[in-house]
Amino acid sequence: EAGVVQSPRYKIIEKKQPVAFWCNPISGHNTLYWYRQNLGQGPELLIRYENEEAVDDSQLPKDRFSAERLKGVDSTLKIQPAELGDSAVYLCASSKRSPGGASGRAGETQYFGPGTRLLVL
Amino acid sequence: AQSVAQPEDQVNVAEGNPLTVKCTYSVSGNPYLFWYVQYPNRGLQFLLKYITGDNLVKGSYGFEAEFNKSQTSFHLKKPSALVSDSALYFCAVREPTSGGYNKLIFGAGTRLAVHP
Numbered sequence: 505e506a507g508v509v510q511s512p513r514y515k516i517i518e519k520k521q522p523v524a525f526w527c528n529p530i531s532g533h534n535t536l537y538w539y540r541q542n543l544g545q546g547p548e549l550l551i552r553y554e555n556e557e558a559v560d561d562s563q564l565p566k567d568r569f570s571a572e573r574l575k576g577v578d579s580t581l582k583i584q585p586a587e588l589g590d591s592a593v594y595l596c597a598s599s600k601r602s603p604g605g606a607s608g609r610a611g612e613t614q615y616f617g618p619g620t621r622l623l624v625l
Numbered sequence: 626a627q628s629v630a631q632p633e634d635q636v637n638v639a640e641g642n643p644l645t646v647k648c649t650y651s652v653s654g655n656p657y658l659f660w661y662v663q664y665p666n667r668g669l670q671f672l673l674k675y676i677t678g679d680n681l682v683k684g685s686y687g688f689e690a691e692f693n694k695s696q697t698s699f700h701l702k703k704p705s706a707l708v709s710d711s712a713l714y715f716c717a718v719r720e721p722t723s724g725g726y727n728k729l730i731f732g733a734g735t736r737l738a739v740h741p
Contacts, residue, residue, distance in 0.1 A: 616670070
């Protein structure tokens with residue numbers, strides 16, 4: 505079974521330029537997550553999708569960040585314009601919806617892709 | 626709000642010796658706890674999780690973790706460390722959100738260095 509696929513793996517851009525990251529989750533996984541991992545820190549959730557619906561985007565800086573998952577499969581995260589502080593690793597993860605309501609979903613395992621390392625100069 | 630703490634930035638251990646990577650948590654309600662490992666230039670790999678049941682959870686690559694409710698800890702352990710275990714380890718707790726959906730709250734990570 506193929507894992508979560510992300511591209512590109514590395515991106516270097518100048519500040520104020522746009523950038524986009526792509527993620528293809530594990531086949532059959534309904535839930536897709538975008539995380540940002542700053543140097544020396546754990547990942548922090550940016551946005552979560554249930555199929556094509558964004559259900560938690562409270563941490564997404566909406567003035568410059570946008571995301572979409574139009575057909576409920578792959579997803580794109582965009583930054584426009586990028587700032588120096590956006591340099592980080594952007595991780596995509598997916599999980600398969602578990603039965604059993606909230607407690608069942610609490611046990612879901614998230615599987616991560618290799619990430620995109622962004623450097624803004 | 627849920628949180629996890631990894632009190633050690635780095636753990637050093639000799640190959641063949643047992644290793645422990647510490648994690649403490651703070652939750653309201655039932656704890657759902659996870660351990661992930663991150664190798665250089667790679668994403669996070671799932672090791673194990675505690676949902677309910679036995680306090681000793683066995684996971685991938687010979688790792689196990691002990692859930693201790695009274696000490697609010699979920700330490701990661703391995704009886705005999707390998708040089709290839711050297712990596713960054715993250716503890717995480719599930720935070721329930723509205724609608725029953727959940728997100729993971731990660732600790733800052735602990736770098737494990739296993740010396741030959």
